Amino acid sequence: MTIQIFVDQQAPEAPYEQVRAQISAQARGGVLPAGTKLPTVRGLAEQLGLAPNTVAKAYRALESDGVIETRGRHGSYVAAAGD
Incomplete structure (x- = not known):
C-alpha cells in the first residue's frame, strides 16, 4: 500500500x-x-523530498498521540486505537 501524503x-x-x-x-x-x-522514515522522507529528521519528528508525534506504534526494527504500524 502506498501512503498518499502531500x-x-x-x-x-x-x-x-x-x-x-x-x-x-x-x-x-x-x-x-x-x-x-x-x-520507513528514510523512505517517506525520500518520497516527499523532506529531511529524514522531519519525518522522524512526525512519527514520534504520531506515536505519542497513539496513532501509530513502532515495533523496533520491524517498522511502524497504524495502531489499533479508536478515536
Missing part, C-alpha cells in the same frame, strides 16, 4: 505537522486501517 512548502504549517496531520486523519478515517505498515 507537503505544501508554502503552507503556514511546518512540513512535519503536515505529515503528522495527514497520517492521523487517514488512520482515524479508516483510509489507513489498523495494522497498516507505514513506510
Whole structure:
C-alpha cells in the first residue's frame, strides 16, 4: 500500500505537522486501517523530498498521540486505537 501524503512548502504549517496531520486523519478515517505498515522514515522522507529528521519528528508525534506504534526494527504500524 502506498501512503498518499502531500507537503505544501508554502503552507503556514511546518512540513512535519503536515505529515503528522495527514497520517492521523487517514488512520482515524479508516483510509489507513489498523495494522497498516507505514513506510520507513528514510523512505517517506525520500518520497516527499523532506529531511529524514522531519519525518522522524512526525512519527514520534504520531506515536505519542497513539496513532501509530513502532515495533523496533520491524517498522511502524497504524495502531489499533479508536478515536
